Amino acid sequence: MADKIPKFSDLPLDKNGPHHNAWGLYGPHDELGTLNRLTPDIVKAASSEIQTGHRIGLDWPLDAQSDLPFFGRQAFHKEVYQKPPRIVNDDVWTFNTQSSTQWDGLRHFGFQKEEVFYNGVTLDQIHGRNGVEKSNVNGIGAWSKAGIVGRGVLLDYHSWRVKEGRGHDAFATASISVEDLKAVAKSQGTEIKFGDILLVRSGYMDAYNRLSRSEIETLRAKQPLTFTGVEQSEEMMEFLWTNFSAAGGDHPSWEAWPTQKEYALHEVMLGGWGMPIGELFDLETVAEHCKSLGRWSFFMSSEPCNVPGGVASPPNALAIF
Template identity: 85%
Template sequence: MADKIPKFSDLPLDPDGPHHNAWGLYGKDDQLGTLNRLSDSIVKEAAQSEIQTGTRINLDWPLDAQGDVPFFGRQAFHKEVYQKPPRIVNDDVWTFNTQSSTQWDGLRHFGYQKEQRFYNGVTLDQIHGTNGVEKSNVNGISAWSEKGIVGRGILLDYHEWRIKQGRDHHAFETGSISAAELKQVAKDQGTEVKFGDILLIRSGYMDAYSKLSRDEIETTRNKQPLTFTGVEQSDDMMEFLWSNFSAAGGDHPSFEAWPTQKDYALHEVMLAGWGMPIGELFDLEKLGAHCKNVSRWSFFLTSEPCNVPGGVASPPNALAIF
């Protein structure tokens, strides 16, 4: 399977499209992007090799974890529980931004900024039904719910690794985690990277966030622009991601160093260029502790994005199974 994808140096595939695009690789109407790498055979092999003890670990932060102060100006989670008298029955209504807690960024979230195009050339007009163009659900998150995001997951515990290295980490300052560092983390953990893996990076964000007071969170939230440590914007990082993974995410709110340190954002290339899901705000604390305890950083990952036609993002509903 790995030899069936173009080399990173072969990108862009569509010469008329933006930089590093892989448009047309799976057909002009494809909405799965790199999830096409999760073939039945790869998922079957992952299940057979990774599920050994039956231990299951939740990877979703609570939907209300950020309370009423989520970053990026997003709406807070609201829950209303109400009785339906005269019966002893309750219903509830949830109202929330799909990116205010753990999330998969979908293919409608972040387009190429200069070219104003989403995956496979989709436009804002197609999404919103503007300028005489018929509104559609193209690139909606529901396309991912059909088979889910399911396969071999690996945790690269950068947070644990950098502590051993004696390196400082400033989650709320712009900083870059390099591809070379992530490869070294994998080597030191003894974790083999396999084609089609679902990558999760424990950057240390959740640990840092848990130590902030509400006043500190509010001060940080009000910064303009917001600043976070994340993976670097570089050819090395793009090649590492493109060559190996079906999806990539971490515990931090921007995945990549924020604001971007280049004239492009990884979000553009990963989402709009390749159709690669980006996971953010995954709760990896229990997973990291378990991986360390059993000296194993690979597992079977199952995630079912919400079946919302035309949706932009979704809670992952994710479990790591050992």
């Protein structure tokens, strides 16, 4: 399968489209992007990761950020109500799909200068403006049909960095390099296979969990917000393109924020390749379990919510060992 995708150096595929795009690789109307790499054979091979049946959820609680989500997003609200006279309860949840653990879908972030999303979808198509009929194209509901299921790989950058004696500020703009991620994989003895679902433990959750409410309020008020994340570089793009079906981590921006280049990885990954970006994954428990086993790969199952035209979704993700 790996030999059937274009080399990174062949991008952009659509020479009339934005930089580094892979538009048309799976047809002009494709809505799965790099999830097409999760073929039945790839998923079947990933099932060999299940050896003990131990399961660990990767979703942070939906209300984990309380009333103080970053990026000005709406907080999670839950209303539980009885339905008298019966002894019965219902509940209503209201939340921003990106206020906790999330997959960014293909409607979330497009190429900023060109104003287009994956496979050339426009804002007018999404919102039904300027005489264009509104549609559900590129909606995250398309990903729910087969889910995001395969071999998950955790690169525990945080533990490796601590061992190396390196400093780290999760709330300052800084970059995690490809060189470092490869060093983490080597240190763990982790082989990366084509089609893997990449999860990077940056140390954000560990840092966030140590903050007081007043410290969160101060950080939240910063403009622009600043976070450590993976670097924006040709090397990082090639690493991601060559190996993975989806990529994410425990941090709120995935990439160093604000971007350190004239482009953002979000543009290329979501808008160019259709590669899901995961953010705010809770990787603390799974990191501990991986360390106890000496194995940082597992079978991963995630089913985004089936919302036609949705922008993002909680992953509903499990790591299965």
